[in-house]
Amino acid sequence: MITRRNLLSSLIATAGATAFAPSMTLAALQAGQASTQKKIPWKNWSGSQICYPDARKAPANIDELRELIVSAPGHIRPVGSGHSFTALVPTDDTIVSISRLSGMVSHDSVNHTSLIQAGTRLGDIGGPLAQAGQALINMPDIDEQTLAGALGTATHGTGAGIGCLPSFVEGLQLVTANGEVIECDRNHNPEIFNAARVNLGALGVITQVRMQNQPSYRLKRQLSCKPIEEILENADTLANENRNFEFYYIPFSGMGFQDTQNITTEAESSTDKTDQNDGVETLKTLRNALSWSSTIRELSIGTYMKTIEDEVTIANSWQNYATERNVRFNEMEYHLPRENGLQAFREVREVVERDFPEVFFPFEVRFVKSDDIWLSPFFERETMSIAVHRYFDEDYKPMFKAVEKIFKKHGGRPHWGKINTMTGQELAGHYKHWDDFKEVRQTLDPQGKFLNPYLKSIFAV
Numbered sequence: 001m002i003t004r005r006n007l008l009s010s011l012i013a014t015a016g017a018t019a020f021a022p023s024m025t026l027a028a029l030q031a032g033q034a035s036t037q038k039k040i041p042w043k044n045w046s047g048s049q050i051c052y053p054d055a056r057k058a059p060a061n062i063d064e065l066r067e068l069i070v071s072a073p074g075h076i077r078p079v080g081s082g083h084s085f086t087a088l089v090p091t092d093d094t095i096v097s098i099s100r101l102s103g104m105v106s107h108d109s110v111n112h113t114s115l116i117q118a119g120t121r122l123g124d125i126g127g128p129l130a131q132a133g134q135a136l137i138n139m140p141d142i143d144e145q146t147l148a149g150a151l152g153t154a155t156h157g158t159g160a161g162i163g164c165l166p167s168f169v170e171g172l173q174l175v176t177a178n179g180e181v182i183e184c185d186r187n188h189n190p191e192i193f194n195a196a197r198v199n200l201g202a203l204g205v206i207t208q209v210r211m212q213n214q215p216s217y218r219l220k221r222q223l224s225c226k227p228i229e230e231i232l233e234n235a236d237t238l239a240n241e242n243r244n245f246e247f248y249y250i251p252f253s254g255m256g257f258q259d260t261q262n263i264t265t266e267a268e269s270s271t272d273k274t275d276q277n278d279g280v281e282t283l284k285t286l287r288n289a290l291s292w293s294s295t296i297r298e299l300s301i302g303t304y305m306k307t308i309e310d311e312v313t314i315a316n317s318w319q320n321y322a323t324e325r326n327v328r329f330n331e332m333e334y335h336l337p338r339e340n341g342l343q344a345f346r347e348v349r350e351v352v353e354r355d356f357p358e359v360f361f362p363f364e365v366r367f368v369k370s371d372d373i374w375l376s377p378f379f380e381r382e383t384m385s386i387a388v389h390r391y392f393d394e395d396y397k398p399m400f401k402a403v404e405k406i407f408k409k410h411g412g413r414p415h416w417g418k419i420n421t422m423t424g425q426e427l428a429g430h431y432k433h434w435d436d437f438k439e440v441r442q443t444l445d446p447q448g449k450f451l452n453p454y455l456k457s458i459f460a461v
C-alpha cells in the first residue's frame with residue numbers, strides 16, 4: 001500500500017539536481033589512472049562526481065585559511081556538503097572545507113539580520129536563529145547544504161513571492177587568491193557583492209554571510225494528492241495565493257501532490273502517520289512489474305494514490321521546509337520563465353510517458369521570485385522550476401537529454417548545481433552580466449587558483 005507520507009518522504013525527496021560534466025566524471029576516473037589509487041577519493045552526494053585530490057584541508061580559523069590559500073600548490077576548490085551534481089568541486093589538487101567555521105556570530109534584533117559563518121549547515125542555522133527570535137525567509141527541501149554551498153549554486157526553495165537564498169544576503173566576507181579578506185555589500189565593493197552572491201566557488205572562499213531574516217514564524221503545511229490536471233489548472237492561483245506552493249507529479253499515475261505552506265499562529269501539530277513502506281521502492285517495483293502496459297500501470301498507481309489521505313503539519317518554519325532524502329538519485333532542474341512553465345511541464349510529461357517507461361521518480365515543480373544577482377538563474381525573471389530525477393544507478397542521460405531539449409526551447413536556465421549540458425557560450429547568452437562576472441573573477445584570481453576543468457570550460461579560461 002502506498003501512502004502519502006511514504007511518497008513524500010522519499011519519492012518527493014527525489015526532486016532535486018546534476019550535469020553531464022565535461023571531465024572528472026566517475027566513468028572517466030574509473031577508466032584508469034593507476035596513480036590515483038593510493039589517494040583518498042572525494043565523491044559528491046549522488047556518487048556521480050569523484051576526484052582524487054592531493055590534499056583535503058579544513059582550516060580552524062580565517063588565519064589558517066589565508067595561509068592555506070597562499071601556500072597551497074596548484075588549484076584549490078572550496079567544498080560545502082558535496083550536494084551538487086555538477087563538476088564544481090573536483091580537483092586533483094586541494095579541496096578546502098570550512099566546516100569548522102560554523103555557527104552564528106551575532107544578530108541584530110531590530111533589523112532581523114544575522115551574521116553567520118559560511119560553513120554552517122542550513123539545518124544548524126534554525127535553532128540559534130530561533131533563540132534570537134529570527135528565522136530564514138525560505139529554505140530548500142533538504143537542509144544538509146552549507147550556507148556558502150547554497151550561495152554557490154543559487155539554491156532555492158519555493159514561493160512565487162520569495163527569492164532564492166542568495167537574494168537574502170546583505171553582505172559577505174571572502175578570502176581571495178592572495179589571502180586578502182574582502183568585505184562587500186551593496187555600498188562597499190558592490191561589484192564583488194553582485195558577483196559573489198551566486199559565485200560557483202570561483203571567486204575565493206566565503207567565510208561569513210550577513211543574512212536578512214524575518215521574525216520567527218510557524219508554518220502550516222498542507223499536502224493533498226490530486227489528479228494532475230486539477231493541480232495544473234489551479235497552479236497559477238495556488239502560487240499566487242499561498243506563501244509557498246509547489247507540486248509533484250508521479251509519472252504514469254495521472255496523479256500529483258499539491259503542497260502549500262502558510263504562516264500560522266495555530267499550535268504545532270501533525271497528522272503524520274507511522275509507515276514502514278518505502279514509496280520509491282514501491283514505485284520501482286510497480287514499474288518493474290507493470291512496465292509492459294502504461295495503461296494498467298497508471299490505473300494501478302492512480303488507484304492507490306486516490307486512497308492517500310491529506311496531511312497537515314504545523315511546525316516552526318525551519319523544521320517544516322526540509323524532508324529526508326534517503327534514496328539517491330541524479331537530477332536535472334531548469335528554471336523557466338514562469339509563463340512558459342506549465343506548457344513545458346506538459347511537454348516533459350508527454351515525452352517521459354511516451355519514451356521512458358522505466359522512469360518512476362516524481363517531477364518537482366517550484367516557483368521563485370526574480371532578483372538582481374548577476375549569475376542568478378532568477379535574474380530579472382519570475383520563474384517556474386521543473387526538476388526530473390533518475391535512480392542513482394540508472395543511466396540518466398537519454399531521458400535528461402530529451403527533457404533538456406524542452407527546457408532549452410522554453411528559455412530555461414539550468415540550476416548551477418544540477419545536471420545540464422549547457423556550454424559557456426550558451427550560458428553567456430542567458431546572463432547579461434556574464435562578462436562582468438568574468439572580469440571580477442579575473443581581477444580577484446588572475447592566476448585561476450580557484451578554477452577546475454569544469455569552471456575553465458564554462459568561463460573559457
Ligand SMILES: Cc1cc2nc3c(=O)[nH]c(=O)nc-3n(C[C@H](O)[C@H](O)[C@H](O)COP(=O)(O)OP(=O)(O)OC[C@H]3O[C@@H](n4cnc5c(N)ncnc54)[C@H](O)[C@@H]3O)c2cc1C
Binds near residue numbers: 206
Ligand atoms: C538531495 C538533494 C536535495 C536538494 N534540494 C535542493 C533544493 O531544494 N533547492 C535547490 O536549489 N537545490 C537543491 N539541491 C542542490 C543543492 O542545494 C546545491 O547543489 C548546493 O549548492 C549544495 O550545497 P553544498 O553545501 O553541498 O555545496 P557543494 O555542493 O559542496 O558546493 C557547491 C558550490 O559552492 C562552492 N562552495 C562551497 N563552499 C564554499 C565556500 N566556503 N566559499 C566559496 N564557495 C564555496 C563550491 O565550490 C561549489 O561551487 C539539492 C541537492 C540534493 C543532493
